[in-house]
Amino acid sequence: MVLFYKKQDAAQRGKFITFEGGEGAGKSTQIKLLMARLQAAGLECICTREPGGSPGAEVIREVLLSGAVHAHGPEVEAMLFAAARADHIDSVIRPALAAGTWVLCDRFADSSRVYQGEAGVDKQTIENLQRIAVDGVEPDLTLLIDVPAELGLKRVNKRSQDGPDNAPDRFEKDSLETHQRRRQLFLQIARENRERFAVIDGSRHANEVEEQIKKVVSMRFEAELPSSLEYERASLPNAAAKRGGNTPKNNNRGKRRRGRKR
Template identity: 45%
Template sequence: MTAPGLFVSFEGIDGSGKSTQARLLAETLRARDRDVVLTREPGGSPGAEEIRALVLQGDPDRWSAQTELLLFTAARRDHLERTIRPALAAGRIVICDRFADSTRMYQGLSRGDLRPAVDQLHDLMIGTEPDLTFLIDMDPGQGLARAKSRATAEERFEDFGLDLQTRMRAGFLALAREFPDRIRVIDGNRAKAAVAADVLAVLEAELS
């Protein structure tokens, strides 16, 4: 575990409910007087939020996968320096909506065979993994419909369509098998309260 704080991430395809579950976990822990930082990627620091607008808005073909990888890595480095590491050093619980696993999937798997480059950049510039990752597993069609119903400006990846979401889900599940000690798969095809209960139970078991 990252001492003295705890670093928890949430992953999943678009519309899986991971953002909701990250927020619910943060609210539950705060109600128990735990010191929690709820953050997100891309974003989580002023510089990273500026990069977020670049990568999540606009035409699907606005950036190549290689350019995206560099932008996401730059955002993550700023986020790590300015938000995550200081919070962990202060003994806080950091809950992050997406982290490096999303880059391993979106740029490393789904938009070209860039996984080796993703891992090399991660080792060189980030060098940090969450202590615990919740993968909220969701049917791709249902997740995409939910994501598109939000009708926000940040729909660039959703606009790649169902094929991307299907490949992403398979990739995330493969990633869970690759990192079984860190990633816990939670069935997201249920009421959010049931999902939240499972998330909390897993975290409590990890902390015990």
């Protein structure tokens, strides 16, 4: 059981929720589902990702996920991840939170702790880089979608059959043993930060995972989120229009460029 402790946030500040987990955990799917549910509840929110999320960070993302930097060692990768994060925070995350918008982010600093930590970068070096990059911006809640590494890679391989745009990236190609170590590191960080983390069983059906997340978010922020039925109705603007009803507000800021995420 995960216990949450209330933080004293400014009333007007948005909430910052990060999604973490190994490859094939289903983070991308669950972020979209949570965003739709939050919007159905009348909350302003955006989805973003790391590495990337801002023009400058997206350039660094392409370099990192292509594997072009891999030969230069994990320390160089760690520095590039931190540089991308700093630009992302300054350009997107901090302004959105200040405007009262909820920010849902696919990966954040914990991924650097896991991926570069597993690769051998000194823990203090990683923390020093993160302290500079985040500059005081920390998640209000981190949802760790946990799946066995074997299941995650099976999902990745199945997804890769959908076309070249879904080909495994530099990190997805690592060995099963590497993915297993990363999973354990994520779980260790979650145990050490129980006030911030909630561990979600990602091996279940996507609908069950969504319900787990809904319960956690509702409890953590004392938010009244719509039930599944209400949420589904709010997510069908065309049906609402045919009935003559009002369609839910469309948040264009929630849209982002197509492309896969690490």
